[in-house]
Amino acid sequence: MPATSSRRRAMRRNDMDDIEESANTQHAAQDDVEESDEPNNPRVKKPKSKQRAQQDVENDADSDSDDAIDIQNFPNQPLNHDQIRTLHGLGDDWQKVAEAISRPFDKYGMAAGALADLDDDDAKARVEEIDGYMRESLDFMAITSAHREALHKIHQRGVQGERLVEVGDLYIQEAKTNVRNYQKKTIRQKYAREEAYVAFKANVWEAQHPGMPMPPITEQLPREQGDNSDEDDDLEIGGVSQNYLCPITLTLLDDPYTSSVCGHSFSANAIKSTFRSPSALNKCPAAGCTKSFRLADCKPNKDLAKKVKAYKRRMEREREDSDAEEVID
Numbered sequence: 001m002p003a004t005s006s007r008r009r010a011m012r013r014n015d016m017d018d019i020e021e022s023a024n025t026q027h028a029a030q031d032d033v034e035e036s037d038e039p040n041n042p043r044v045k046k047p048k049s050k051q052r053a054q055q056d057v058e059n060d061a062d063s064d065s066d067d068a069i070d071i072q073n074f075p076n077q078p079l080n081h082d083q084i085r086t087l088h089g090l091g092d093d094w095q096k097v098a099e100a101i102s103r104p105f106d107k108y109g110m111a112a113g114a115l116a117d118l119d120d121d122d123a124k125a126r127v128e129e130i131d132g133y134m135r136e137s138l139d140f141m142a143i144t145s146a147h148r149e150a151l152h153k154i155h156q157r158g159v160q161g162e163r164l165v166e167v168g169d170l171y172i173q174e175a176k177t178n179v180r181n182y183q184k185k186t187i188r189q190k191y192a193r194e195e196a197y198v199a200f201k202a203n204v205w206e207a208q209h210p211g212m213p214m215p216p217i218t219e220q221l222p223r224e225q226g227d228n229s230d231e232d233d234d235l236e237i238g239g240v241s242q243n244y245l246c247p248i249t250l251t252l253l254d255d256p257y258t259s260s261v262c263g264h265s266f267s268a269n270a271i272k273s274t275f276r277s278p279s280a281l282n283k284c285p286a287a288g289c290t291k292s293f294r295l296a297d298c299k300p301n302k303d304l305a306k307k308v309k310a311y312k313r314r315m316e317r318e319r320e321d322s323d324a325e326e327v328i329d
Helices: 006-031 050-067 081-102 105-116 121-159 167-183 187-191 195-208 229-235 268-274 302-328
Strands: 033-035 045-047 256-259 265-267 298-300
Touching: 081 121, 105 121, 105 195, 105 302, 121 167, 121 187, 121 195, 195 302, 256 268, 256 302, 265 268
Parallel strands: none
Antiparallel strands: 033 045, 256 265, 256 298
């Protein structure tokens, strides 16, 4: 992008001077020698005469002066078509950063769920700590989104024919405005609609309250000034408990396979017996699902397998506790 201040021009001028000086020094060093006329030593070189070397330097200086750019007085140029198109690609790079940040979210949920299952004070403190990491990561993602949206907005203005000058300042201004708008949001406004955070809280809830549906996310986040009751109504949908039963066998999932088309999961042997041909298109066996997919669309789900195992362990522990209470009675 073009320089936007005298300070940047000065820096660019200094950099250019260093580059030109280095290039001239290297060029002079290479030309300080020339091929020898000795037939038996074709690689032996002899020094140039001082007069010829000085003449070469003067010629180089004259040649450079014709093409030199006056960096200090170089005007701020508007972006051309190719540079405008590059802005969108730079915005997409911010999206890649956000995707990298989100990769461990499932692991956060699994770790928090396992700790919550321990049900002691130290484990609860660790769960709160991971919850903080989760929110912090979502905040970083919001910042990357602010930069992405700023670049895409400038790109759109350029596509629409606007003459874009001082793009560096424009980008900084747009990104800062987006970040400030995010920072003004309440906790509910920041996290309650984030699917990754809701899934995280579901992992913790399930470990602490096995078999019970999780209440709406709004009941787990404090209400602050600025929260709109109408927005809360949209978030009141809750009470959905995790179902670990295979829709085909109606028993606990065993080696679960998940469809990439509709997201339903099945025991491996059950779905393979139902969809015998890997390439044949079949209707999803889950009740109420209207999607169709192939066996090849189902992949092993290791994270779900761990959740099923933890759920089974919790159920067995509750059963043992219940039996122990009956014996005491």
